[in-house]
Amino acid sequence: MDIWKRFGEKEISHSMAHYLQAVAALKAEKGHARVGDIADHLGVSKSGVTSMLRSLERHGLVRHERYGCVELTSVGAGLATRTESSRRVLTMFLTDILGVPDAIASEDACMIEHLVSSEVSVELLRLTTFLRSQHPVARQFRDAYRTSPRACAAHAAGASGSPDTCGVCADTCLHDSLICDLGVAAART
């Protein structure tokens, strides 16, 4: 049970992913990426950028010489592209298939874009493409799903929760536990 510890061992951190994407975006937008541009783009200080660039350079993801422009290595560029693609797929899945509001979809996608394996991203792309398509089954799905119950079917039925009928929730209703109001903000103050 040690998977959780590998969080810090991912190929790139959340910050690194966004620095790489910033460099790629600036390069595409204005032809070059400089420390100040990156700082503005990400809303961090220039000194923070300098030190992150040192770290990215150590990881072989960018090239940067003192007072010069920043370039992505091929590995860095690949990572930037993959993260960006992952974010796009996630966002589209969350909005178009799950029907979550744009703001929430964007935020969730931003948080997890760099943590989702390429296997999952690819399958998510496949599912999203399929369910958005003109395939007759996809059309039927969209019609039927719109009216599908919001909560776990077995428990939503109200009938003293016969758990066996719900393979997802098993013995406890996941729906309720997912939406409980935690009031963490209040606890902090």
Place this chain on the structure above:
Amino acid sequence: MDIWKRFGEKEISHSMAHYLQAVAALKAEKGHARVGDIADHLGVSKSGVTSMLRSLERHGLVRHERYGCVELTSVGAGLATRTESSRRVLTMFLTDILGVPDAIASEDACMIEHLVSSEVSVELLRLTTFLRSQHPVARQFRDAYRTSPRACAAHAAGASGSPDTCGVCADTCLHDSLICDLGVAAART
């Protein structure tokens, strides 16, 4: 464009989420959670547990007195349950709907369980429940989806990639960019 910075402002961090789940699991399993148990369960040092408990106490998520047992507050317990539920829903979606291998599904779910909003978790539960159900449309979906093409349909067609036909990929094929071999490990050594 500052969503990305709120990564560190989530109600709980990855580590905190797993500490809370560990306490809940130990409490359920042996009736109490002590520092050593938590350390063993998570594979960290006891001193690390002590200091994390101080932090969790500051956040109002646990109660802990010197040399005593650890208790979850109601907020902490709610957070533990929600994270656990989120993980279960994610894992089931990834394995049963997307068809990703168990090991990858577990790892991805572990990484993002605490980062996914409850809105998304709830909708994911609804979708998973529906697609696993005996609803005729769900059955048809399972039959049809099994043979659905693995790549973005428009690009997979091979035909000089007419992008307009693929609403997901737009101008660049996301499928290819998601699976590129990055060789980051190699770059590190």
Place this chain on the structure above:
DNA sequence: TAAGAATGTTAAGGTAGCTTAACATAAAGA
């Protein structure tokens, strides 16, 4: 071409989350 503005780096410091080593407390047994 020298002054001033724009840009970039270094230095020092803060939080989070981990480590090991040394120390403190509690529990058990002779």
Place this chain on the structure above:
DNA sequence: TCTTTATGTTAAGCTACCTTAACATTCTTA
């Protein structure tokens, strides 16, 4: 009770990522 063992805490130090303040370099322009 007194000692041994189990358990928990403190101290010091590490990396990552951010900050501000001070300093260095480069660009621009008069």
